[in-house]
Amino acid sequence: MTPKKAKSPKQVLIRFGDMRVGKNSDRSKRTPTVRKIKSAIVPVDRFKVPAGGRPRVETGGAAVANLGAPNVVTPTLAERAALDRIDLTVDIAPERGLLLTNPILVASGTFGYGVEYGEVVDVQRIGAICCKGTTLKPRAGNPPPRVTETPGGMLNSIGLQNPGVDAVIDKYGPIWRGWKVPVIVNVAGESIDDYVEVARRLDGVPGVAGIELNISCPNVGKGGLQFAIDRDAARAVTAAVRRATDLPLLVKLSPNVADVRPIAKAIEEAGADAICAINTLSGLAVSPDRTRALLGNTYGGLSGPAIKPVALRIVYEVAQVVSIPIVAIGGVTSLDDVLDFLACGAVAVQVGTAIFADPELPVRLGDELRAECLRRGLASYKPLIGTALPKRTGAPSAKGAEYRP
Amino acid sequence: MTMRLVAAELVDSRQILPGQWLQSFHAPELATGSRAGQFVHVRTGDYSGLVLRRPFSINTADPATGIITLHFRTVGRGTEWLTRVREGERLDMLGPLGRPFEVDPRSRHLLLIAGGLGMAGVRMLADEALRDGRQVTILFGALSAGHVYPSSLLPDEVEYVVATDDGSLGHHGLVTELVPDYEAWADQAFACGPHPMLARLAQLATGRRERLGVAKLGRKRGAGRADPLGSPAARRKAFLQVSMEQTMGCAVGACLGCTVIGVEGPLRVCREGPVFAAEEIAWPAL
Numbered sequence: 001m002t003p004k005k006a007k008s009p010k011q012v013l014i015r016f017g018d019m020r021v022g023k024n025s026d027r028s029k030r031t032p033t034v035r036k037i038k039s040a041i042v043p044v045d046r047f048k049v050p051a052g053g054r055p056r057v058e059t060g061g062a063a064v065a066n067l068g069a070p071n072v073v074t075p076t077l078a079e080r081a082a083l084d085r086i087d088l089t090v091d092i093a094p095e096r097g098l099l100l101t102n103p104i105l106v107a108s109g110t111f112g113y114g115v116e117y118g119e120v121v122d123v124q125r126i127g128a129i130c131c132k133g134t135t136l137k138p139r140a141g142n143p144p145p146r147v148t149e150t151p152g153g154m155l156n157s158i159g160l161q162n163p164g165v166d167a168v169i170d171k172y173g174p175i176w177r178g179w180k181v182p183v184i185v186n187v188a189g190e191s192i193d194d195y196v197e198v199a200r201r202l203d204g205v206p207g208v209a210g211i212e213l214n215i216s217c218p219n220v221g222k223g224g225l226q227f228a229i230d231r232d233a234a235r236a237v238t239a240a241v242r243r244a245t246d247l248p249l250l251v252k253l254s255p256n257v258a259d260v261r262p263i264a265k266a267i268e269e270a271g272a273d274a275i276c277a278i279n280t281l282s283g284l285a286v287s288p289d290r291t292r293a294l295l296g297n298t299y300g301g302l303s304g305p306a307i308k309p310v311a312l313r314i315v316y317e318v319a320q321v322v323s324i325p326i327v328a329i330g331g332v333t334s335l336d337d338v339l340d341f342l343a344c345g346a347v348a349v350q351v352g353t354a355i356f357a358d359p360e361l362p363v364r365l366g367d368e369l370r371a372e373c374l375r376r377g378l379a380s381y382k383p384l385i386g387t388a389l390p391k392r393t394g395a396p397s398a399k400g401a402e403y404r405p
Numbered sequence: 406m407t408m409r410l411v412a413a414e415l416v417d418s419r420q421i422l423p424g425q426w427l428q429s430f431h432a433p434e435l436a437t438g439s440r441a442g443q444f445v446h447v448r449t450g451d452y453s454g455l456v457l458r459r460p461f462s463i464n465t466a467d468p469a470t471g472i473i474t475l476h477f478r479t480v481g482r483g484t485e486w487l488t489r490v491r492e493g494e495r496l497d498m499l500g501p502l503g504r505p506f507e508v509d510p511r512s513r514h515l516l517l518i519a520g521g522l523g524m525a526g527v528r529m530l531a532d533e534a535l536r537d538g539r540q541v542t543i544l545f546g547a548l549s550a551g552h553v554y555p556s557s558l559l560p561d562e563v564e565y566v567v568a569t570d571d572g573s574l575g576h577h578g579l580v581t582e583l584v585p586d587y588e589a590w591a592d593q594a595f596a597c598g599p600h601p602m603l604a605r606l607a608q609l610a611t612g613r614r615e616r617l618g619v620a621k622l623g624r625k626r627g628a629g630r631a632d633p634l635g636s637p638a639a640r641r642k643a644f645l646q647v648s649m650e651q652t653m654g655c656a657v658g659a660c661l662g663c664t665v666i667g668v669e670g671p672l673r674v675c676r677e678g679p680v681f682a683a684e685e686i687a688w689p690a691l
Binding site: 109110111112116117119120132140141143144145146147148149151152153154156158161304305353354355356357358359360 | 407408409410448449454455456457458483499651652653654655656657658659660661662663664665666670671676
């Protein structure tokens with residue numbers, strides 16, 4: 001990539017007294033590259049930066065973009081064999097069977113239908129894909145703008161834009177069918193009948209491995225009350241879908257409730273195979289001129305690292321009242337986050353917002369979890385699950401909720 | 406070229422206008438594979454605070470040197486972080502993304518219309534058009550003389566016409582007021598800028614079509630059978646193409662965050678755009 005081959009940096013070390021100057025730190029040898037570029041842009045005196053140069057703020061490590069995974073070292077053959085022996089498989093729907101090759105999933109709405117990132121991500125190495133929310137009829141979604149960044153997170157109000165369940169089956173079913181990675185279809189609706197009908201149409205479709213119910217939708221028949229905040233509605237919709245399909249059924253909890261445990265319990269009793277926690281937190285952003293709400297739909301759902309403590313708290317609480325698997329979602333950006341959620345009782349985690357910045361993260365987290373197991377001498381990651389839960393047997397404790405700000 | 410993740414090394418960074426920066430990156434994969442109108446999605450360094458990448462139009466791309474430039478204004482924490490990146494540091498870029506401008510092979514005269522930072526959206530098209538032997542006129546609108554994109558950063562062959570809101574340089578008024586003088590000369594027009602400017606241009610383009618309907622390109626072949634709206638063929642025949650802006654999440658079409666309202670429903674700026682034929686967009690009534 002050097003413009004002039006003759007002027008390429010020498011491969012020798014130059015010794016200046018005690019100072020060694022390597023080929024990469026020899027600034028003078030870099031000059032031709034820099035000159036070439038400056039002439040290509042044509043410097044203009046009028047627009048030159050004022051004397052003193054542009055401000056150089058020391059930002060430390062934060063200034064350097066984290067490229068790839070600096071911590072991952074290429075393993076030796078023996079290490080690779082040991083890594084391959086580590087069991088990351090998990091069945092997140094033990095009664096019906098939804099076996100994943102690893103416990104790192106991608107969250108609904110952040111990975112489209114699995115094809116969008118195909119060119120930069122090896123989707124087959126992800127544990128499972130939760131596809132974009134799917135409804136019975138096509139939906140155009142909310143007016144723009146639909147997303148905005150917030151401190152440590154983002155707000156979105158897409159409004160369930162999707163082509164409808166039939167179009168999704170026609171368009172993506174044949175693609176998913178050929179994939180090794182299970183695809184879990186996220187289902188949303190405005191009435192119990194909507195959910196049931198979508199589930200019925202998905203039942204038996206090759207390539208559909210399971211259903212994730214997004215119950216944070218307004219129940220139009222009941223005055224717009226969300227299914228997820230009403231224990232009876234959550235129970236009813238879960239039970240109705242359970243009767244309509246034999247597909248593994250995951251139900252996604254909303255954090256926008258006073259106490260999530262009765263709702264989780266109701267969902268378990270209604271026959272869900274697993275619980276996903278959590279959906280986004282309801283939030284708001286204001287337009288720059290402060291004359292209206294920023295997002296086209298006024299409210300948005302908060303996601304990203306900012307919500308991780310909330311997600312941890314809810315996973316921790318739910319893990320103590322249900323016995324079905326919990327799939328954690330909320331601000332996962334690193335292996336530490338994965339381990340935190342596992343320690344609080346989740347058997348698997350979904351990566352969401354972090355994919356936008358780092359599309360390769362879900363695949364890398366699987367590798368890092370494997371390496372972590374090897375480092376700890378574990379044959380499986382299962383011993384990492386639930387280690388932070390209160391050490392007691394018998395009746396589920398209410399201790400988790402003693403502190404309520 | 407398909408999109409990929411690229412480590413782009415910053416080789417030059419300068420403030421060309423108050424608050425506006427021009428940065429050069431060594432990224433041969435992007436410099437050779439991208440076309441005018443496409444963009445890159447740049448990851449900012451501090452992930453804990455800034456969770457989204459930032460999309461930037463590719464301002465220029467030089468395959469010979471492997472250099473791409475980005476032109477941006479500091480509007481928030483992400484762009485401020487970018488101005489502090491030092492030469493030699495590498496940034497994680499996803500690109501090239503989006504669909505490019507579609508120039509009809511028969512178009513000889515291209516009219517480029519840019520408002521403020523919209524120059525970044527059409528700048529590369531000037532290079533491409535000149536390379537293909539077309540004539541290019543750029544109409545540029547800014548607040549005042551101090552905000553006018555320096556002509557020295559444009560190719561010499563370009564005719565550069567400036568309008569300023571306060572009249573301190575060139576035409577006193579909006580850049581859209583210059584367009585009627587050129588619309589008969591132009592075979593196609595390409596625009597990037599604030600939404601009201603684009604909406605006004607779309608209105609002008611509709612009026613032009615009504616007046617000069619006979620000059621509609623691509624009439625001979627398969628008369629009556631129109632290309633589907635949004636297809637490259639349909640865009641090539643459109644008189645006006647606009648590069649749109651919207652806050653963006655994934656930039657690959659997965660999150661549906663960056664939509665604009667089109668006549669046939671929501672359109673993703675990152676996938677169907679950022680370049681659209683003016684007919685595809687449902688413009689607000691002016």
